[in-house]
Amino acid sequence: MFMKRIAVWMLAGCFSALVCANETVSPKGLTPAQIVEKNVAARGGLEAWRKIQTMVWVGHIERAHATAPSLPFVLEMKRPNKTRFEIKAQTQMTERRFDGTQGWKQRPSKNGMPELQPYTDQELSFARDAQGIDGPLLDYQAKGIAVALDGVDEIEGHKAYRLNVKLPSGVSHSVWIDAQTFLDIKYDRESRSALGQSNTVSVFYRNYRTIEGVQIPFTIETGTDTAKAADKMVIDKISLNPPLEDQIFAKPKPIRQGRHNAALIDATSPLRSGDAR
Numbered sequence: 001m002f003m004k005r006i007a008v009w010m011l012a013g014c015f016s017a018l019v020c021a022n023e024t025v026s027p028k029g030l031t032p033a034q035i036v037e038k039n040v041a042a043r044g045g046l047e048a049w050r051k052i053q054t055m056v057w058v059g060h061i062e063r064a065h066a067t068a069p070s071l072p073f074v075l076e077m078k079r080p081n082k083t084r085f086e087i088k089a090q091t092q093m094t095e096r097r098f099d100g101t102q103g104w105k106q107r108p109s110k111n112g113m114p115e116l117q118p119y120t121d122q123e124l125s126f127a128r129d130a131q132g133i134d135g136p137l138l139d140y141q142a143k144g145i146a147v148a149l150d151g152v153d154e155i156e157g158h159k160a161y162r163l164n165v166k167l168p169s170g171v172s173h174s175v176w177i178d179a180q181t182f183l184d185i186k187y188d189r190e191s192r193s194a195l196g197q198s199n200t201v202s203v204f205y206r207n208y209r210t211i212e213g214v215q216i217p218f219t220i221e222t223g224t225d226t227a228k229a230a231d232k233m234v235i236d237k238i239s240l241n242p243p244l245e246d247q248i249f250a251k252p253k254p255i256r257q258g259r260h261n262a263a264l265i266d267a268t269s270p271l272r273s274g275d276a277r
Contacts, residue, residue, distance in 0.1 A: 032149045035161050035177055036137050042182040044214030046138060052214070054078045054244045055133050059218075059235040061087065073233070081132040082249040098127045099249045106252050116252060122191075129167050135184070136165050137175065144168040152179070155186050156204075183208055183215060191224070199224045211238050 030038075040046055057075040076084040086095045093114075095106040103119035119127065131138075136145055146166040153162050153176065160176040167173070176186040187203040201224050205217035216238060223230030 030161075032147045032163060035149065035163065035182070036140060036147055038182040039137055039177050039184065042215065043138070044210075048213045049134055049138055052133055052240050054241050056239040056242055056244075057235050058237040058239075059233060062232040062234060064230075076244055076248065077133050078244050078246075078249065079133060081128070081130060082246070083127070083130070083132070084249050095252065097249050097252065099246070099251075101128075102251070103127050104251050114252070125169065125171075126189075126191075129169050129171055136167065136173070137163075137184075140165075150174065158185060160185055181208075184217075202230075204230075212240050214240075 040049075043049070055077045057073075059073060061071045061073055063069055063071070071087050071089055073085065073087045081098070081100045083098045084095070086093055088094075092108045093106075094108070095114075097104050097106075098119070103124055104116060105119065105123075106114045106116045109115040131143070136143070137147070140147055145168065148164045148166075150162045150164045153160055155176050155178075159179040161179060163175045163177060165173045165175050171189075174186075174188040175184060177183070178185045184205050186205070189201050189203075191199055191201045201222065204221040206219040206221065208215045208217050216235075218235045218238075220233040220235075221230045222233070
């Protein structure tokens with residue numbers, strides 16, 4: 001993941017060459033670079049996004065046919081690529097933390113106490129490839145990301161440019177940009193199940209709203225090509241640049257039985273990260 005400076009420079013050069021080689025022109029005469037430029041402008045502009053150092057989402061997840069169809073969540077993000085995601089179900093809490101290098105997941109065990117495990121290799125790869133607050137298209141060249149135009153498709157009645165986004169790790173994803181609004185509307189990535197079966201994870205971005213000058217989707221649907229129904233993440237509140245200490249992204253400390261309930265209440269309170277708006 002972390003390479004010597006000269007290796008990074010050489011890799012970035014290879015990606016730059018790949019971008020030039022794949023500068024396909026769309027039916028409207030737009031190159032991939034121009035499509036990305038319009039996407040960045042539609043989302044609020046590069047400078048506006050660069051000012052965002054931390055972000056907190058507070059909302060709920062809707063799952064079809066689940067015992068608890070609506071699960072409250074809090075997602076905390078901090079540059080360059082730190083994340084903390086928690087879901088609360090009744091009196092139990094599931095948590096995932098990534099400090100930019102390593103990740104941990106914590107969930108209730110059979111005796112009710114939190115069980116802490118490190119990320120799997122696949123989870124680590126996905127977390128390290130994630131582009132944090134920005135996503136892959138903002139400042140993509142500086143990140144060593146290659147973007148090529150694969151075609152033009154129709155996504156739920158919308159004409160959309162299908163971009164092939166190749167990350168420095170070598171992994172490629174597909175991103176669809178609405179040809180009218182130039183906002184992201186779909187994202188595909190390959191994944192493997194616990195049994196090793198390969199499938200495609202599709203993410204749809206809906207209900208964009210303007211928050212302090214930037215466009216953010218307030219509804220995100222995620223499903224696979226083998227699932228009958230998608231999970232829906234509904235964002236109720238967003239806070240930009242609240243104070244977030246690095247320790248909340250670090251490996252969780254063990255919780256004693258007597259302090260479990262008090263720690264759970266404190267951990268699931270969004271107010272400790274600043275008021276969301």
